[in-house]
Amino acid sequence: MTAALRMLAYGAGADQCVEYCWMEKSTSVAAFQHFTREIVDLYLAEYLCAPTAADLKRLLAKFERRGFPGMIGSIDCMHWQWKNCPTGWAGEYRGRKQIPTVILEAVASYDTWIWHSFFGMPRACNDLNVLAKSP
Template sequence: MKRLWAKYRQSRDEDHEELCTTNALVVAAVAEAKASSGSRRLDSQPGSTLNEERFRESRGNNMMEDYFVERPVFSEEVFRTRYRMSHNVFNSISSDLCRYDQYFVHKSDAVKKVGLLPQQKLTCSLRMLAYGAGADQWAEYCRIAKSTSIEAMKRFTRGIVNLYSAEYLRAPTPADLRRLLAKAERIGFPRMIGSIDCMHWQWKNCPTGWAGEYSGRKRVSTIILEAVASYDTWIWHAFFGMPGSCNDLNVLAKSPLFDELTTGRALRSNFK
């Protein structure tokens, strides 16, 4: 098994890294958008507590020195570990989001106070997705208030879905199937397209009346995400929304994964 794993790691195609990372982000963004509890941001009102001074400008400069300058404090390997992607992928997503939504553009407010950098908003959103962190957990590093973190997450997921879903949430083409089958055969898994598995997303604000249906063996309310991924971590199928008490077979029975096959509309391909 160790030899197969080593052979598999050596055979990974580095050329597909950017596409695969964006594909995974689309699936995570869709799941996060559906699981969002719809928290409402409170506006400033007379008599409300004054905003805290978070020194966001100096923290933004420190973040740039940590990761985004010519000679950063932390290396590319550390960046990849903490952001789950390369600098090139991050910069590409940042540029696309800034063109899509002016919310991510660095600008000053009505009193000429400099706002948050795109890197601060994207870092907060990405790490919430990558690590399952709460909205206020990154306040120390990104210096973003909880309400702003939630707003950035909502706009981030909406932007990712609208920008990339047409390209990265699609069915495989005949060329894709030929490439996947050929690659799988070379690494020792002939006639296999990809691997299927389910993961549980915790539903913190699950209604009490639904807790039994959505609680599994860990006694925590969760919603299940089913996904099919190929050797290069490209996600070809995602199905989200089944209660956490279901097992993988129950999810597969409800999943639309084989709908095209059973109706005779699937592409002709031999696989297991």
Template sequence: MSHKVFNRIRDDLCNYDRYFIQKSDVMKKVGLLLEQKMASSLRMLAYGATADQCAEYCRMAKSTSIECLQRFTRGIIALYSEEYLRALTLVDLKRLLAKGEKRGLPRMIGSIDCMHWQWKNCPTAWAGEYSGRKKILTIIIEAIASYDTWIWHAFFGMPGACNDLNVLAKSPLFDELTAGRAPKIQFQVNNKVHKLGYYLVDRIYPRWATFVKTIPNPTRPKEITFAKAQEGYQKDVERCFDILQASFGIVRGATHGWDKEDL
């Protein structure tokens, strides 16, 4: 992280939550520096370090490291969600549609898929619900990613025993569409007019007008070309998951949290 970004977050957090300001206790003993609290949180997020591992490096107790991480993540969401975690706007939609047309898939919005995050400290009473087909306790995140690895839709919290269809049934992805507030998109293919944009998905998803799947066992040249393009561009979301796990070690390994809301 650059010094400029670090200093910006530091100043914003101080103004947002006084917990990060260095204070003295009743015995006039000076408390932890803001930089210590931020370093502990960033190490846990970026490297997947546990609270115990931060104790020696940052000179902080385990309980303090956990509290710092919770307050840090909540502060980041409160401060920057409006800009960086926003939903798709009309300007964003036009940009994605233009890029999809250049790639040979007109009116393609993005790629959708799900990722499982292992939950090490899942309560025993919930083990059956969160145990997937690999007998590992996981929580599912559904995401839509664009060509530039921007996740503009994320739905997190479904238990690992569910599949992509179960997650889709609970997802708020099409709430705006069913309410009639989604932007109008119209295009023509093979002399047929379509009024919905579409997402690239794998074979488990249903045969909806807004989903485009690959052609199984293509034989003709056109089918082979389409399947190659669809399968290649559908990897955008999988590539985004890989980048997310490479950048944040806390997502790459099993999470040690106890509360699903904190996760």
């Protein structure tokens, strides 16, 4: 679990866990895959699902009362620094601050439920390009 959390929190590679956790690279990768599978299994039913008909009805009614008919949430794009960006990709992912970043697009409702996310677009793209390529 320590290897998986270090890989997620700090962006550490599996080979970096060899020295810190005394685990081989393949064991670190297997632990990471097992950890992420368990997280998905744990939260899939409640938090990682598409909105139900009741959810959509509730959200549409709430936003209609606020003067936004047909809206279920707000979209936003966030730019996150990519500390371990491969050198060959650094130019494509470099933004105006000259550091590599990736873009996370998310649609969230007023009650902070995230209904859609799309991650990994290069920083060189603007928000309209991200929206156009988003599923």
